[in-house]
Amino acid sequence: MVVESGQGPWVTVEGRKVLLLCSNDYLGLAGHPALASAACSAVERFGFGSGASRLISGTSPLHEELERRIAAFKGTESALLCNSGYAANTGMIPSLAGAGDAILSDSLNHASIIDGCRLSRAQVHVYAHKDMEQVEKILKKTARAGRRLIVTDGVFSMDGDLAPLPELCSLAEKHGAVLMVDDAHATGVLGGNGKGTVEHFGLQGKVPVQMGTLGKALGSFGAYVAGDGDVVAYLLNRSRSFIFSTSLPPAVCAASIAALDIVEAEPERRARLWHNRERFVQGLHAIGLRTGDSESSIIPVIVGDSEAALSAGAALFEGGVFAPAIRPPTVADGSARIRTTVMASHSDEDIDEALRMFSRLKSEGYFTDGSARS
Ligand SMILES: *Cc1c(COP(=O)(O)O)cnc(C)c1O
Numbered sequence: 001m002v003v004e005s006g007q008g009p010w011v012t013v014e015g016r017k018v019l020l021l022c023s024n025d026y027l028g029l030a031g032h033p034a035l036a037s038a039a040c041s042a043v044e045r046f047g048f049g050s051g052a053s054r055l056i057s058g059t060s061p062l063h064e065e066l067e068r069r070i071a072a073f074k075g076t077e078s079a080l081l082c083n084s085g086y087a088a089n090t091g092m093i094p095s096l097a098g099a100g101d102a103i104l105s106d107s108l109n110h111a112s113i114i115d116g117c118r119l120s121r122a123q124v125h126v127y128a129h130k131d132m133e134q135v136e137k138i139l140k141k142t143a144r145a146g147r148r149l150i151v152t153d154g155v156f157s158m159d160g161d162l163a164p165l166p167e168l169c170s171l172a173e174k175h176g177a178v179l180m181v182d183d184a185h186a187t188g189v190l191g192g193n194g195k196g197t198v199e200h201f202g203l204q205g206k207v208p209v210q211m212g213t214l215g216k217a218l219g220s221f222g223a224y225v226a227g228d229g230d231v232v233a234y235l236l237n238r239s240r241s242f243i244f245s246t247s248l249p250p251a252v253c254a255a256s257i258a259a260l261d262i263v264e265a266e267p268e269r270r271a272r273l274w275h276n277r278e279r280f281v282q283g284l285h286a287i288g289l290r291t292g293d294s295e296s297s298i299i300p301v302i303v304g305d306s307e308a309a310l311s312a313g314a315a316l317f318e319g320g321v322f323a324p325a326i327r328p329p330t331v332a333d334g335s336a337r338i339r340t341t342v343m344a345s346h347s348d349e350d351i352d353e354a355l356r357m358f359s360r361l362k363s364e365g366y367f368t369d370g371s372a373r374s
Helices: 033-046 061-074 085-096 111-120 132-141 165-175 229-238 250-265 267-287 306-318 348-363 368-373
Strands: 010-013 016-020 078-082 102-106 123-127 148-153 178-182 209-213 223-227 298-304 336-341
Touching (some): 016 348, 061 078, 061 223, 078 085, 078 229, 085 111, 085 148, 085 209, 132 165, 148 165, 223 229, 267 348, 298 306, 306 336, 306 348
Parallel strands (some): 102 123, 148 178
Antiparallel strands (some): 010 016, 078 223, 209 223
């Protein structure tokens, strides 16, 4: 599927205008003119490419300014820019745990975390989704390992549920493990000020390593790791994806700074996002559709069977709603789904339009399987 227009609640796909219901542009910033104009001004001043990695000659004033802004936004001592969330996880995790160490990783963690764990050469213990008893068991069993790292998505990307961060925090503290949270889907979205899951749960200062992306709710590109100064300095000197890769173009940093300005100045975008989320979820429930354990702007509509999910996805698109089917092995067997996401830029009419389509397909029998199973 090629999206032929700019980002927005309605996009052009294969020549047709469809309602976008699967983007991570949660606050509607990807197409915001302030980001575009900040990027253009930066291009005029710095040109486009950065020319080298950060530790050679690829650090511009905008890279440093953005790092200061992220640290201030997150309320941490320090922050480090990464080229993407994928690069952050594959670079940071192997810096935090290596041979002889142990990593505890939730079974529904994102692929970039899984790959980071593999690269680390640490012993990886995958615990059942949010199973805190199992986490404690593994922590006891690995008491004699070197370093122990617990890593979790803050918001799980296929189900939209939240990690039990307070419990993970106390377990990490009690057993001397390091806790790392991936706030890719929480940055700009969760917490009173959009700072992420740590703010949402009131755990400021208690999660030593927080990473997040600038490519989702912030509508830009790149990612960050935020934490204490010594943690960030250590990662800066160890993370291979940071050291051995060309840095972000300065214009991308300028767009991210503009996005942070908006996130801080316009809390109403977040309020609008949650309003849309409630309207959509309640509408789906009223139709009799299941949304699993979703607690966020990621709302899976569980179908069950893969073929059924595929035909529901195709029928939605025919009806002008763009939200694809997600099948095993990306999700568990028998839990194929339409993965929807709402954005602050959706109007009530947009949400209602999507609900009308889901309602029509439901009455045509597309979701019968999921209602029975989930
Ligand atoms: C999207 C995502 C990433 C990767 O971030 P990018 O900046 O897109 O590379 C990492 N972790 C999670 C949980 C994600 O959803």
